[in-house]
Amino acid sequence: MAEKEMTFEQSLARLEEIVRLLEKGDAPLAESLGLFEEGAGLIAKCGGMLDQAEQKVVQLRKGPTGEPEELPFS
Secondary structure, three states: OOHHHOOHHHHHHHHHHHHHHHHHOOOOHHHHHHHHHHHHHHHHHHHHHHHHHHHHHHOEEEOOOOOEEEOOOO
C-alpha cells in the first residue's frame, strides 16, 4: 500500500514493524538505510496527521447555548 494511502493506524503499525526490523540488526546496510528513510517519512506523516486532528479539536468551541459548535477552520 502506498504511504499516502495509509491511515494513521496503518502508518503507525508499519513504523513499529520498521523499528523491529532495524533493532534486529541483520538487514544489509542498503536495506537498513531504506527502512530508516521510510520510517522518517512515516514519522513526518503521522506527525502531520496528529497536528491536523489537534487543529480540528481546537476549532470546537462552546456555542451561545453551551453546546459545542464547530467553527470554520481557517
